[in-house]
Amino acid sequence: MDLSVVILVEFLYAIASLILISAGLAVIFGMMKVINLAHGEFMMMGGYATITAVNAGVNIFFAMLVIAPITIGLIGLIIERLIIRRLYGRLIDTMLATWGLSLFFIGLAKMIFGNTTTGVSTPIPGLSIGDYQINGYNFFIIIIGFIVLALMLFVLKGTRAGLIARGTMQIPEMAAALGCSPDRVYLVTFFCGAALSGLAGAILAPLVGLTPSSGATYIAEAFITVIAGGPALIIGLLSSASFFGTINQLFTFAISPIVGEVMLLVSAVILLRLLPQGITSKFFKGKF
Amino acid sequence: MTEVVLETHALTMRYGGVTATKNVDFKLYAYELRCLIGPNGAGKSTFFKCISGLETPTDGEILMLGSETTFWTAHQIASLGVGIKTQVPNVMDGLTVFENIWLAARRQHNTPEANRKTEEILDRLTLRDIAHRHVGHLAHGERQHVELGLVAVGDPKIVLLDEPAAGMSSKDIEQMTKIIHELNKAAAIIIVEHDMQFIQSIANRVTVFHRGEILIEDHVDRVMSDPTVRNVYLGKKS
Amino acid sequence: MIDSLWRDSVGAVLGIALLIWVAPLFISPYTLTILIIYGMLALSLGMIWGFGGILCFGQAAFFGLGAYAYVIAAINIGESTLPMLIAVLVPAIFASLLGAMMFYGRLNDVYLAVITLVVTLILFKFMNSTAGPEYIIGKARLGGFNGIPGFPTLNMPGNPNAYIWGDTYFYFCAVTLGVVFLITTLILQSSFGRIAVGIRENETRMSLLGYDIRARKTVLFTIGAAIAGLAGALFANWAEIVTPNLFSLSQSAEIIIWCIVGGLGTRLGPILGAAGLSLLKFLLGQQTLIDNLLITGLILVLFVLILPKGIVPTLNDLWSLTIGQRIIRHRRRPRRRTRRKPPRD
Numbered sequence: 095m096d097l098s099v100v101i102l103v104e105f106l107y108a109i110a111s112l113i114l115i116s117a118g119l120a121v122i123f124g125m126m127k128v129i130n131l132a133h134g135e136f137m138m139m140g141g142y143a144t145i146t147a148v149n150a151g152v153n154i155f156f157a158m159l160v161i162a163p164i165t166i167g168l169i170g171l172i173i174e175r176l177i178i179r180r181l182y183g184r185l186i187d188t189m190l191a192t193w194g195l196s197l198f199f200i201g202l203a204k205m206i207f208g209n210t211t212t213g214v215s216t217p218i219p220g221l222s223i224g225d226y227q228i229n230g231y232n233f234f235i236i237i238i239g240f241i242v243l244a245l246m247l248f249v250l251k252g253t254r255a256g257l258i259a260r261g262t263m264q265i266p267e268m269a270a271a272l273g274c275s276p277d278r279v280y281l282v283t284f285f286c287g288a289a290l291s292g293l294a295g296a297i298l299a300p301l302v303g304l305t306p307s308s309g310a311t312y313i314a315e316a317f318i319t320v321i322a323g324g325p326a327l328i329i330g331l332l333s334s335a336s337f338f339g340t341i342n343q344l345f346t347f348a349i350s351p352i353v354g355e356v357m358l359l360v361s362a363v364i365l366l367r368l369l370p371q372g373i374t375s376k377f378f379k380g381k382f
Numbered sequence: 383m384t385e386v387v388l389e390t391h392a393l394t395m396r397y398g399g400v401t402a403t404k405n406v407d408f409k410l411y412a413y414e415l416r417c418l419i420g421p422n423g424a425g426k427s428t429f430f431k432c433i434s435g436l437e438t439p440t441d442g443e444i445l446m447l448g449s450e451t452t453f454w455t456a457h458q459i460a461s462l463g464v465g466i467k468t469q470v471p472n473v474m475d476g477l478t479v480f481e482n483i484w485l486a487a488r489r490q491h492n493t494p495e496a497n498r499k500t501e502e503i504l505d506r507l508t509l510r511d512i513a514h515r516h517v518g519h520l521a522h523g524e525r526q527h528v529e530l531g532l533v534a535v536g537d538p539k540i541v542l543l544d545e546p547a548a549g550m551s552s553k554d555i556e557q558m559t560k561i562i563h564e565l566n567k568a569a570a571i572i573i574v575e576h577d578m579q580f581i582q583s584i585a586n587r588v589t590v591f592h593r594g595e596i597l598i599e600d601h602v603d604r605v606m607s608d609p610t611v612r613n614v615y616l617g618k619k620s
Numbered sequence: 621m622i623d624s625l626w627r628d629s630v631g632a633v634l635g636i637a638l639l640i641w642v643a644p645l646f647i648s649p650y651t652l653t654i655l656i657i658y659g660m661l662a663l664s665l666g667m668i669w670g671f672g673g674i675l676c677f678g679q680a681a682f683f684g685l686g687a688y689a690y691v692i693a694a695i696n697i698g699e700s701t702l703p704m705l706i707a708v709l710v711p712a713i714f715a716s717l718l719g720a721m722m723f724y725g726r727l728n729d730v731y732l733a734v735i736t737l738v739v740t741l742i743l744f745k746f747m748n749s750t751a752g753p754e755y756i757i758g759k760a761r762l763g764g765f766n767g768i769p770g771f772p773t774l775n776m777p778g779n780p781n782a783y784i785w786g787d788t789y790f791y792f793c794a795v796t797l798g799v800v801f802l803i804t805t806l807i808l809q810s811s812f813g814r815i816a817v818g819i820r821e822n823e824t825r826m827s828l829l830g831y832d833i834r835a836r837k838t839v840l841f842t843i844g845a846a847i848a849g850l851a852g853a854l855f856a857n858w859a860e861i862v863t864p865n866l867f868s869l870s871q872s873a874e875i876i877i878w879c880i881v882g883g884l885g886t887r888l889g890p891i892l893g894a895a896g897l898s899l900l901k902f903l904l905g906q907q908t909l910i911d912n913l914l915i916t917g918l919i920l921v922l923f924v925l926i927l928p929k930g931i932v933p934t935l936n937d938l939w940s941l942t943i944g945q946r947i948i949r950h951r952r953r954p955r956r957r958t959r960r961k962p963p964r965d
Contacts, residue, residue, distance in 0.1 A: 129730065180925060186675060186729060187924050190880065193873055194920030201914025310869050314741045321734050352749040359742045363735055367725045434828070460830035472828065474821035485818040488811055489830045532829065 096224030101347070107232040109339035110239025111298065113331055115312050116319040117242050118291030123320050124327040125263055125283040127185065128178060131192040133316055134309025135199035136288050140166050140295025141304045142207060145214055154217045154300075162296035163289035170288020174281055182280070196309065203306035211303035231300065238297055242290065247328050259283070263327070318362035324372020333373050338362065385412040386445075387540055387570050388433065393442035395428050402428035404594040406442070410540070415566050417581045417602070418574045420591030421614060426574050427469070427544065429591065433572075434466045434542050435459040447539060461489075465538030465569070469545050471525040475518030479509055479528050482517055486532040503535045507561060523554035530561050541571045547580045559584055582606070590614075628805045636798040640791055649790035651902060656793045657854045658898045659891035660800055662878040664847035666890030667804055669879060671813065672840040673820030677733045678740035679875045682711035682845040684866035685743070686852025691862050694772045696758035699780035700857075707853035708846045715845030719838040726834075740867055747864035767863030774857045793854055797891075800847060804887055807843065816840050870913065877920045883930025892932065 119133045130136075140162040147157035173195065181188045218230040250256040261268030262279055269276040294312075302308065319338055323330025341361050346354030365373075388410040395403045403425040410416055418426045431437040433444055435456035444452045447462055460466060474482050483503050487496040504510045509531055512520060517528055526546065533541055546562070547555050562584060565571060575581050581588065581602060588605045590597040592614050598605060605611055643652055665679045689710035693703035718739060722732055751764025760768060774789065776782040784792055807813050819826045819833050827833050856862050865871065874897075882893020897919070904912050927934060 177921060177925065186733075187928065189730075189733065190876065191921050191924040193876070194917045194924065197870065197873060197913045197917030198921065199917070201911035201917060204911045205914065313869075314738055317734060318738060321731065352745060356742055356745055359738050359745075362738055366727070366731055366735060367721060370725060370727050370731055436824075455827070456824075457827040457830050457832050460828055466828045468824070468828070472822060472825040474818050474825060476821045477818065481814070481818075485815060485826070486829050488815065493811060532825070536829070 096226055099223050100226045105343050106236045108343045109335050110236040112319050112335035112339045113239045114294040116316040118287045119316045120320045120331050122287035126280055128188045131189055132195040133291055134313035135196045136166050136291035137295030137312050138309040140292030141299035144296040144299050145212055148214050158296040163293040166292025167285045167289030170284050174284040200306050211305050213303050214300050216300040322365050322372055324374035326374035330374040387412050387447055389445040391443040394440050396440045401594055410570050412570055415571045417585040417588045424591035425594040426591040430544050430574050463539040465533035465536050465541045467529050467533055467543045471529050473517045473529050478514050478516055480513045483531050483535050487535045499535055503531050507531045523550050538569050541565055541569045543573045547577045632798045632801050636794050639794045649787050653790045653793050653858050655895040655898050656797050657851050658894040660797050661848055661851040662890035662894035664844045665875050666879045668840050668844035670884035671808055672816045676736045678736035678872055679848055680867055680871040681740040681743050682848035683852040685711040686849025687856040687862045687866050690853035690856050691768050691771045692757050692760040695760040700774045701777040704853055708849045711849030712842050712846040716842040719841035723834040723837045740872055744864055744867035767861050769861040880923050883932035886932045889930050889932035
């Protein structure tokens with residue numbers, strides 16, 4: 095009984111962290127058809143923003159949930175204005191330019207923070223279920239992961255901004271038809287996407303030793319979760335995160351964490367071969 | 383003249399819940415020139431995509447030049463001796479007219495023979511003057527002619543043309559008609575078309591599609607005067 | 621066509637001669653060797669991307685596979701001739717399987733990029749995790765993130781004790797690059813290469829003409845991987861150690877940057893881009909003020925924004941717009957009067 099609870103928590107944790115890792119990328123890709131290869135570096139910067147704020151005496155939850163998203167969102171704004179907007183509609187070129195940005199930010203972080211590992215301690219103590227000890231912070235990640243998902247669902251379904259966003263996802267010209275300049279829609283989208291990436295990086299920072307090249311560990315998982323999710327933003331995110339999270343945990347339990355990670359990537363290759371348009375192109379059609 | 387070169391049995395294509403073509407039985411005889419008409423969404427373009435291998439039908443059977451081609455891909459069907467022209471001009475924009483046609487000729491012939499065939503087609507379709515210009519820089523009508531050149535150089539036995547007259551000037555259409563008649567000497571031709579004037583000037587037999595099925599198949603003049611056809615298609619248009 | 625092949629051969633021989641006799645006056649042969657190896661690696665991607673339209677985000681995978689295949693084979697066999705061959709074959713076979721899976725699945729550009737990237741990451745992660753003693757192939761321990769040092773380097777065929785190293789190895793690499801360049805030229809000017817360009821321009825049309833684009837792309841992808849594998853084996857001999865970093869994302873990114881900066885659709889562009897940027901990196905590596913990656917990243921962003929065609933094609937355009945045009949006009953006019961036949965073939 096206790097063991098099954100622990101296992102359930104581990105699976106939920108794997109799924110929630112995949113959702114967190116991919117949400118920012120999914121928003122930007124879903125809305126703008128831009129694949130942001132600097133996504134991992136946005137997360138890395140979110141982590142550094144948190145650590146810097148905590149070292150300056152700010153409460154860690156405030157740093158993670160407010161300071162990091164806003165800082166990275168603002169960086170996203172600048173990037174959108176300077177680079178991304180010049181490349182709309184040129185998918186491969188945006189991929190290349192954001193890859194360049196990713197290298198740029200790694201270099202910048204190395205110069206500012208040095209090529210060493212830094213970190214903060216987890217703010218929530220561990221707790222025990224029966225004979226087993228689990229990381230209390232995992233619960234926090236599960237809760238935040240699903241709050242992010244719920245929030246996205248609410249914004250998309252319940253607000254006027256969400257209506258415009260849904261229209262733009264279907265037909266890019268829709269924003270203009272709804273009386274809103276597409277330029278601004280893209281700007282806001284990029285801000286939100288970058289802020290979500292910053293949030294994810296901040297929340298995961300206490301779990302990992304942060305280095306300037308930490309972003310690379312996330313980008314592949316985020317990338318395939320979003321691509322495998324397919325055209326429906328939220329259902330796609332949820333279904334592919336569940337699929338990959340489960341696979342990852344299964345092999346982690348059965349063999350080792352590294353095999354879990356490799357199997358996640360292998361299953362992604364197979365999945366894309368079978369469903370080249372993503373999971374939601376075949377199932378959950380027409381949802382979002 | 384009675385040899386059947388293309389035949390479909392109960393050809394059905396469904397996209398999700400929409401049935402685009404339903405139980406289409408179709409026959410094309412050697413050296414025939416057939417037009418497919420019908421209102422938008424009648425299923426003629428889907429039918430065209432199925433027989434040219436761009437889509438795989440959900441159900442039914444396609445026989446072409448003695449082979450069953452139902453599940454063949456486009457390149458296999460093309461290798462059989464079928465020349466295909468799609469709705470939008472589908473050409474290699476970054477290459478010259480010569481290179482475009484050469485690539486089409488090279489599939490069946492070795493390099494010197496392909497060079498010779500290309501020169502021949504350049505003269506036959508009067509493309510000589512623009513032979514070394516990039517296709518991307520040409521006008522719409524010229525691009526359509528280049529694409530017909532790509533089809534013609536393969537000496538096809540069946541030619542499938544999707545809206546060849548779309549967006550062309552009357553002078554272009556005149557030349558297009560000449561080329562089509564010349565192709566027709568060696569090949570059976572299917573043309574999917576909207577332009578009724580063009581159809582009347584070129585076709586003999588016409589197949590009318592309506593709601594995914596064949597409504598009527600007859601001589602062009604009789605089809606034009608048929609009240610059912612007028613009702614579903616021509617009545618709305620003219 | 622024959623004319624231009626002749627011209628390219630002369631050009632390649634002249635280029636290699638320049639590289640062997642003049643370049644060492646300015647740059648050490650040791651550094652030049654790695655520039656040559658990176659040039660070859662860039663050429664492998666420049667060929668499949670610039671001429672075949674296949675954007676592979678994981679060309680580093682084949683580079684790394686070639687290096688590892690050479691090292692593992694060399695440790696087990698004890699000499700280098702057969703391992704060099706294996707280093708070309710292993711990535712080629714791997715690429716043919718991967719390519720067949722992708723191209724027969726009709727995946728588009730973006731998914732191709734994702735899959736090649738992910739496959740490179742799998743190799744990177746796997747190689748990093750092989751530190752334990754259970755990961756051993758024959759006599760070769762994979763060594764995880766420490767890599768594999770200490771293996772037999774290149775020797776004269778049939779004589780395992782006559783090592784090729786130092787300046788001789790530099791000459792060997794220079795000549796190999798020349799040969800690979802000519803082979804690439806031959807392939808690109810053959811019907812196969814011209815058809816590949818046709819596929820780059822319009823896949824649907826080429827398949828409607830009856831070409832099996834899936835098979836052709838797989839073959840081209842395989843050739844590119846074979847060249848990258850050869851470059852990997854040469855790299856292993858130069859560095860005398862192989863590490864999982866060969867498979868890293870920044871290595872993949874670098875190959876793409878070389879091609880973009882040098883210019884796609886040319887053979888010389890990627891080679892020059894690789895040599896120039898790697899040289900810049902070596903020079904920058906000697907200072908600590910500005911980080912290397914920052915500059916590499918900035919270069920990539922700026923080129924995508926300002927000069928997406930790359931240096932060599934832009935110079936070509938400039939040349940034909942200014943000086944070249946005058947010369948051509950000068951030379952063409954009398955010719956047109958005498959011969960009415962178009963100049964082609």
